[in-house]
Amino acid sequence: MENKDTKEKLLREFAPQLEKTSSVTLVWILFLLGVIGWGVYAFVAQVTKGHIVTGMRDNVVWGIYIVNFIFFMGMSYSGAIISGTLQLFRTEWRKPIIRMAEYLAIISLLIGPGYILLCIGRLDRLYYLALFGRIQSPITWDVIAISTDIFGCLIFLYLSILRDIASLRDFSELKIPAWRKKVYSVLALGYTGTPEQEKRLRRATDIMATMVIAIAIIVYSVLAWIFSVTLQPGWHSTIFGPYFVIAAVYSGTGVLIIAMWVFRKVYRLDQYITRKHFVAMGVLMVVLAALFGYFTFSDYLTKWYGSEKNDESLIRILFTEYYWPFIFSNYIGVLIPLLVVGIPKLRTITNITLSALVVIVALWFNRYLIVIPTLESPYLPIQDSRPEWTNYSGTWVEFALMAAGVALFCLLFTLASKFVPVMNVSEMSEGPKAEPSELFKAEESLL
Amino acid sequence: MRTQDKFRIIFSFLLCLCNLVPSAQNKKDSVTGITPAITFSYLNSNDTIILTANIFDKKETGVFAIKNAVIEFSASGDNETRNLGQAKADEEGNAIIKLPVASGLPQDKDGKTTYFAKFSGKGKYQPAMGTFSAKFARITVNFSKEDSLSFILVTATQIDHKGVVNPIQKEKVVVYVPRLFNLLKIGEIDLDMAGTGKVEYPGRLVGDSLGNIMVIARIEENDTYGNVQGQSSISWGIPKQYYLAEKPTRELWTPIAPIWMIVTLIIMLTGVWAHYIYAVIQLVKIKQISKRKPE
Numbered sequence: 001m002e003n004k005d006t007k008e009k010l011l012r013e014f015a016p017q018l019e020k021t022s023s024v025t026l027v028w029i030l031f032l033l034g035v036i037g038w039g040v041y042a043f044v045a046q047v048t049k050g051h052i053v054t055g056m057r058d059n060v061v062w063g064i065y066i067v068n069f070i071f072f073m074g075m076s077y078s079g080a081i082i083s084g085t086l087q088l089f090r091t092e093w094r095k096p097i098i099r100m101a102e103y104l105a106i107i108s109l110l111i112g113p114g115y116i117l118l119c120i121g122r123l124d125r126l127y128y129l130a131l132f133g134r135i136q137s138p139i140t141w142d143v144i145a146i147s148t149d150i151f152g153c154l155i156f157l158y159l160s161i162l163r164d165i166a167s168l169r170d171f172s173e174l175k176i177p178a179w180r181k182k183v184y185s186v187l188a189l190g191y192t193g194t195p196e197q198e199k200r201l202r203r204a205t206d207i208m209a210t211m212v213i214a215i216a217i218i219v220y221s222v223l224a225w226i227f228s229v230t231l232q233p234g235w236h237s238t239i240f241g242p243y244f245v246i247a248a249v250y251s252g253t254g255v256l257i258i259a260m261w262v263f264r265k266v267y268r269l270d271q272y273i274t275r276k277h278f279v280a281m282g283v284l285m286v287v288l289a290a291l292f293g294y295f296t297f298s299d300y301l302t303k304w305y306g307s308e309k310n311d312e313s314l315i316r317i318l319f320t321e322y323y324w325p326f327i328f329s330n331y332i333g334v335l336i337p338l339l340v341v342g343i344p345k346l347r348t349i350t351n352i353t354l355s356a357l358v359v360i361v362a363l364w365f366n367r368y369l370i371v372i373p374t375l376e377s378p379y380l381p382i383q384d385s386r387p388e389w390t391n392y393s394g395t396w397v398e399f400a401l402m403a404a405g406v407a408l409f410c411l412l413f414t415l416a417s418k419f420v421p422v423m424n425v426s427e428m429s430e431g432p433k434a435e436p437s438e439l440f441k442a443e444e445s446l447l
Numbered sequence: 448m449r450t451q452d453k454f455r456i457i458f459s460f461l462l463c464l465c466n467l468v469p470s471a472q473n474k475k476d477s478v479t480g481i482t483p484a485i486t487f488s489y490l491n492s493n494d495t496i497i498l499t500a501n502i503f504d505k506k507e508t509g510v511f512a513i514k515n516a517v518i519e520f521s522a523s524g525d526n527e528t529r530n531l532g533q534a535k536a537d538e539e540g541n542a543i544i545k546l547p548v549a550s551g552l553p554q555d556k557d558g559k560t561t562y563f564a565k566f567s568g569k570g571k572y573q574p575a576m577g578t579f580s581a582k583f584a585r586i587t588v589n590f591s592k593e594d595s596l597s598f599i600l601v602t603a604t605q606i607d608h609k610g611v612v613n614p615i616q617k618e619k620v621v622v623y624v625p626r627l628f629n630l631l632k633i634g635e636i637d638l639d640m641a642g643t644g645k646v647e648y649p650g651r652l653v654g655d656s657l658g659n660i661m662v663i664a665r666i667e668e669n670d671t672y673g674n675v676q677g678q679s680s681i682s683w684g685i686p687k688q689y690y691l692a693e694k695p696t697r698e699l700w701t702p703i704a705p706i707w708m709i710v711t712l713i714i715m716l717t718g719v720w721a722h723y724i725y726a727v728i729q730l731v732k733i734k735q736i737s738k739r740k741p742e
Binding site for chain 2: 136144152189191218
C-alpha cells in the first residue's frame with residue numbers, strides 16, 4: 001500500500017522539475033533543436049538531390065541509417081525487456097529506474113523506424129507497402145512487428161504512469177498551468193486507488209509487462225532474420241536472432257546507466273539512485289557482456305573455421321580494413337565492463353558509467369561491422385560495379401541525420417521528464433514489500 | 448645555431464620540396480598537355496568486324512578513361528586508305544564501331560588490312576593513335592553425330608586479296624558456350640592442314656527452354672588474324688525447366704504466402720492483440736469504477 005505522507009514528500013521534491021525549466025535546461029533544449037534543425041536541412045538536401053548525397057550506392061545499399069535503425073530499435077527492446085522483467089519480478093531496486101527504462105523503450109521506438117524511411121528512395125510510394133505488402137517478405141514482418149510493438153509499449157507506459165498522473169492531478173501544491181492540470185485529469189481516468197482499481201491496474205500492467213518482453217524478443221529477432229535469411233556472407237547465421245536480442249539488451253543497459261547518471265546529476269537524485277543501483281545494472285551489464293562475447297566468438301569462429309570463400313573474404317576485410325573498429329567493438333566493448341564491474345576497487349559510479357559509454361559506442365560499431373563490410377564483399381557479383389560503389393563512407397547528410405536522431409532522443413527524454421517524474425513516485429511511496437505479480441499469485445494458487 | 452633550429456630549417460625545406468614537386472608536375476601537364484594512350488582490339492565475328500579503341504590517361508594514381516573522346520577509324524591496304532567512321536568513347540573510354548564484311552576493306556599484297564584509331568586531341572589532351580593489322584578470316588561451326596557421340600566441327604578459312612579462299616592451318620581454336628556471366632570453355636581444337644578440326648560435345652549442358660544452345664569457336668589474339676569468332680546454335684542442350692512452385696512459397700511471383708506462415712502470423716497477432724485489448728478493457732473498467740457513486 002502507498003504511504004500518503006511519503007508520496008506527498010516525494011511529489012514535493014519532484015514538483016520543481018515539472019513546474020520550472022531552468023535556463024540551463026532551456027539552453028540544452030535550444031541546442032537540441034538546433035541539431036534537429038541541421039538534420040532537417042540535411043533531409044531537405046536528400047529529398048531534393050536524391051540519395052546521391054549519401055554514401056550509399058548500388059553495392060552498399062545500406063549505411064549509417066540502417067545501423068542507427070538497428071541501434072535505436074535495440075535500445076527500445078532493451079528498455080522493454082528490462083522494465084518488463086523488473087516489473088514482473090517486483091525487484092525492489094527497480095523503483096527509481098524503471099520509469100527511465102520505460103521511456104527508453106518508447107522514445108527509441110519512435111525514432112528508430114524513421115531511419116528506415118530515410119533509406120527508402122521513393123518515399124512517395126511508401127503506401128504501396130500497405131497496398132501490396134507480401135506476408136512472405138521479411139520487410140513486411142518487420143513493419144507488422146514494429147507497429148504492434150509501438151502500440152504495446154505505449155499501453156505499457158500509460159499503465160505504468162497512470163498512478164503518478166493521478167497523484168499529480170490530486171497534488172494541490174503543484175504550480176502548473178490549468179491546461180496541464182486538465183491533461184492530468186483526463187489521462188488519470190478517474191483513478192483514485194480504490195482496491196478494485198488497483199487490482200485491475202496491476203493485472204493489466206503485469207500482462208502488458210509479459211507482452212512487451214515477448215514482443216521485444218520476437219520483434220528484434222525478426223529484425224535479425226531480415227539479415228540472416230539472406231545468403232550474404234556474415235549475415236546467413238542461425239544464431240543471429242538471439243545474438244541480436246543479447247546485443248540489444250546489452251547496449252540498452254549501457255544507455256540506461258548513462259540516463260541514470262545524467263538524471264541523478266541534473267535532478268540531484270543521489271539519495272534515490274545510489275551506488276547499489278549502478279552496481280546492480282553493472283552486474284546485469286557484465287552478464288550480458290559475457291553472453292555477447294560468447295555469441296560473437298561463436299559466430300566468427302564457425303565462419304572462420306568453415307573457410308567458406310565469401311566468409312573468408314569478409315573476415316579478412318574485418319581484420320584489415322576494419323581492424324580497430326572490430327577490436328574495439330568485439331574485444332574492448334566486452335572486456336571493459338567485465339574488468340570494471342569484476343574488480344571491486346574499480347566498481348564506482350563513474351567507472352560503471354564510463355564503461356557503459358564504451359559499451360554503447362562499441363555496440364554501435366558492432367552494428368556497423370555487421371552491415372557495411374558484408375555489403376562491401378557481395379556474395380553475387382554485380383555487373384558494371386565500380387570501385388567507388390563497393391566502398392562506403394558516410395556523408396555529412398547521414399551524420400547530420402544521425403546527430404538529429406540522437407538529439408531528438410535526448411529532447412524527448414528531457415520533455416518526458418518534465419511531464420511525469422523520471423522516477424515512479426507511486427511505487428517508491430509503497431513499503432519495501434510490494435504485492436507479488438499477478439502471474440506469481442496464480443502460480444502460488446496452483447501449488 | 449641550435450640543433451633545434453637546424454631541424455626546423457631542414458623540416459621546412461623538405462615541406463617546401465614536397466609542395467613544389469606536385470605543383471611542378473601540374474604545371475608541366477598544363478603546358479605540354481596530356482598524351483592519352485589507345486589500346487586497339489579487333490574481333491571478327493560471323494562476318495562482322497568489331498573495332499574497339501580504348502582511350503585512357505595513365506597516371507601514377509591509376510588509369511582514367513577519357514569519356515566522350517571522338518575516335519576516327521580508318522583502314523588501309525597497299526593502294527587505298529578508307530575512312531570507316533567515328534565513335535565517341537563511353538564512360539569506360541571504349542569507342543566501338545561495327546563493320547559488315549560485305550563492305551569490302553582495302554588489303555595489302557599479303558591480304559592484311561591495317562586499322563587505325565585516331566584521336567585528334569581536345570582541350571588538355573594531345574592527339575593519339577592506335578593501329579592493328581589483321582588478315583580477314585572466317586570460322587564456321589557445324590555439328591555431327593557419330594554413333595552415340597556428338598561432335599562440334601570447326602572450319603577456319605582465310606581470304607586473300609584476290610578473293611581466293613584458303614584453309615587456316617595449325618592454329619588453335621577454343622570452343623565455348625555462353626553462360627550467365629561468362630563464356631564456358633568446353634574444348635580446344637588444333638586445326639589440321641585442311642583448316643578443320645573437331646571436339647566432342649560434352650553433353651549435360653543446359654540450353655534454353657527448347658534445348659537450343661549456342662556454340663562459339665574462337666581464334667584468340669592471333670598475330671595474323673586477331674580475334675576471329677564463329678558461332679552456331681544446336682538443340683543439343685538440356686531444355687531449361689523454369690521452376691514453377693507447386694505450392695505458394697516465398698518467391699516474389701507467388702500470389703499468397705504459405706499456409707503455415709499465415710497461420711503462425713494470425714495466431715501470434717491474435718494472441719498479442721487480445722492481450723492489448725484486455726489491458727485496454729481494464730483501463731475502461733478503471734474509468735467506469737471512478738464514475739460509480741460511493742455506497
